[in-house]
Amino acid sequence: WDRLTESKSTTLFALISTVQTIALVILQAKIFARNIDGWFNLHPGPDEYTEAEVQLLEAQETSNRVLNECPTIVMDPEFMVHEVPHIILITILACITGYLSFKLYKQFGWNIYQRIGTDVKLQSIYKARLIFVMLLKLDLLMMLLFSILIIPYYMVEFTSSGASYKGVVYMGITFFALVFLFESVAFKSIAKEHKAGMIAFLSFWILVMITYVWFCYIGISLVSIYKWYIGSIFGVTCLLMGALTFVIGIVVMRNFGKGLKEHLDKIGFQEEEAFDNSNDKRDMEVGSRRN
Incomplete structure (x- = not known):
């Protein structure tokens, strides 16, 4: 990072390179999408394979x-x-x-x-926090993957009961938005050690657990109806990860006020101070070279 921001020229070069890379990726993605569309038109019905x-x-x-x-x-x-x-x-x-x-x-x-450092208690508290953050990310990923997997299933189930496609889509988008919102609340709460935010997240996560039970039911149904074994694997995995997230979340909340926040704030201040000192030293070296 120091080399990238060493001068305006290096910063501009990095910026132009980034823009070129993004533009190239977008163009290649469009070409790839066009080729895939053409392949599907030439070879209809590849879903079975x-x-x-x-x-x-x-x-x-x-x-x-x-x-x-x-x-x-x-x-x-x-x-x-x-x-x-x-x-x-x-x-x-x-x-x-x-x-x-x-x-x-x-x-x-x-x-x-x-x-x-060597404080075993703080190490355990910090590790629990990192595991909780990892589970939040994995929960969001698994929920997205499983929802994509079961889109045809719950489209048929809901529409057969009289619901519209738009209603199903709106319901799914709303649920994902709420999950993302409350996970953001959890991220902020563990950083600031706000118990109210964690209580709100854990209360909402009970609803998510109920949804995971429904996912598990759908996964088992996919096995019994379509012999789609990966559906049951996804369903059970989502349920276990959701339960583990709830338990670890309670552990993390109970660890609030035990010194971890103060320790991390102190380290953050020291790192920021060291970074400022290194920048000052670099500026002095650059100035001496110019002189």
């Missing part, structure tokens, strides 16, 4: 459904040969991710030690 790649157990089931619905379609009898490399690749990537996660976890502990 995409769906078959979800899991090994679903591949055979999807093939049977496609053949029953469209008997004129000729399926590749050796499609499992194409599925196995896909599954092996995912397994290898999962192992690599697990190894990197373990390394990051060790680094995570060292970072806590550097920031908090």
Whole structure:
């Protein structure tokens, strides 16, 4: 950052490079979207084949459904040969991710030690706070992914009961907006140690837990009706993560007023003071070079 802000020229160069990168990404995204649209127009109905790649157990089931619905379609009898490399690749990537996660976890502990010090109690409180923040982000991600997965399901269920598509969409958008709002309240509350904000978040999270139970029910229904096993995995995962978020949130709130905020504020002040001193030293060095 010091090198980027060393002069107006470097700052302008970084700004122009950023603008060029954004423009290039937008143009490439439009080209990609156009090509995808053209591919779908040339090859209608690829959903069955995409769906078959979800899991090994679903591949055979999807093939049977496609053949029953469209008997004129000729399926590749050796499609499992194409599925196995896909599954092996995912397994290898999962192992690599697990190894990197373990390394990051060790680094995570060292970072806590550097920031908090040798106080074991404060380390535990700080770790609980970081875990809670991580769960908030994962909850939002899982909720988004699962909602995309079940869009066709609850569109059919709601519209069959007389509800409109717009009503379902508005309800989903409103729910996501509320989740995002209350998670923002939780972020602010743990930073300032406001119990009122955390109580409001935990009260709202009970409603989210009820929604997770509904997600779990939908996931199990997807298994029983469509043999879509990933639906039940998503549903159960959402429910467990929601319950863990609620429990960790209570633990974090109970830790308010135990010295962590004061310690972090002190560290933040020291870091800001050190940053200002380094900037002053750099300005003095630049001035001496010009002279």
